[in-house]
Amino acid sequence: MPSEITIYTDGAASGNPGPGGYGVVLISGKHRLEKSEGFRLTTNNRMELLAVIEGLEALKIPGSMVVVYTDSKYVADSVEKGWVFQWESKAFKKKKNPDLWVRFLKIHRKHNVRFVWIKGHANNTENEICDRLAVAAYSKGELLEDIGYNPEKEINILL
Numbered sequence: 833m834p835s836e837i838t839i840y841t842d843g844a845a846s847g848n849p850g851p852g853g854y855g856v857v858l859i860s861g862k863h864r865l866e867k868s869e870g871f872r873l874t875t876n877n878r879m880e881l882l883a884v885i886e887g888l889e890a891l892k893i894p895g896s897m898v899v900v901y902t903d904s905k906y907v908a909d910s911v912e913k914g915w916v917f918q919w920e921s922k923a924f925k926k927k928k929n930p931d932l933w934v935r936f937l938k939i940h941r942k943h944n945v946r947f948v949w950i951k952g953h954a955n956n957t958e959n960e961i962c963d964r965l966a967v968a969a970y971s972k973g974e975l976l977e978d979i980g981y982n983p984e985k986e987i988n989i990l991l
Contacts, residue, residue, distance in 0.1 A: 835861055836897045839887040842952070842962035843879025843904065844970065849983060851975060852876065854883035855965025857958050858890055865890060866961070870969035874978040879966065880904035881932045888939040898945045903952030903959055911940070912947050931980035 838859045845852030853870035867886055871879075884900055884907055891898070902908050910916045916933055924930035950956055952963070 836899060837891065839884070839898060839900045840956075840958035840962050841880070841883035841887055841900060841902045841904075841907075842959060842966050843876055843881070843883050844963065844966040845874060845876040845879060846970060849873055849875050849981070851970040852879045852978075853966040853969030853971075854879045854886060855962035855967075855969065856883050856887040856890070857961055857965075858887055859958075866965060868965035868969040870972055870975045871978040871981075872975040873983070874981050877904070877906045878929055878932060878978060878981060880907050881929060881936060883962070883966070885932060885936050885939060888936075888943060888945065891943060894942045896943045898943050900945060900947050901950050901956075901959065902947060903950055905949060908947040908949040911945075929980070 840857040841854070843852065843854045851870065851872055852874040853868060856867040858865040858867075867890065869886075880902065881904075884902065887900065888898065916937065919927045919933065920937060924933060927933070950959055952959060
């Protein structure tokens with residue numbers, strides 16, 4: 833069995849909603865992988881969650897021991913405090929980002945994942961790298977469409 837895998841994640845948006853991106857750094861022993869992507873219209877929370885998903889989906893061995901470091905209370909608390917499992921039992925009724933939470937739960941269940949919240953912009957080297965990757969991803973010319981993001985539906989959830 834491989835050693836514990838460490839994943840650092842960050843999401844960013846310029847405006848909320850606005851163009852956004854995610855950055856991920858995966859570390860396992862001497863191996864390192866950096867990933868990022870940018871989207872035309874999305875939210876910061878969607879990018880924070882997508883960063884975690886992309887990190888977990890990059891893992892090749894099911895049952896891996898994983899520690900995810902994130903500066904997103906939204907993501908860390910939703911999992912560590914069990915909220916997402918309650919939302920799932922209620923079919924994510926009146927919850928934002930159900931498409932990403934369903935995708936997250938599918939990959940989360942394939943591994944042994946623990947979340948650690950870290951303060952953002954506090955000189956954590958890997959978190960700062962993730963932030964730079966996320967900002968660079970949405971600052972480039974060619975941005976993808978976040979097909980799961982629907983601003984109209986999000987407004988209706990709040991009503």
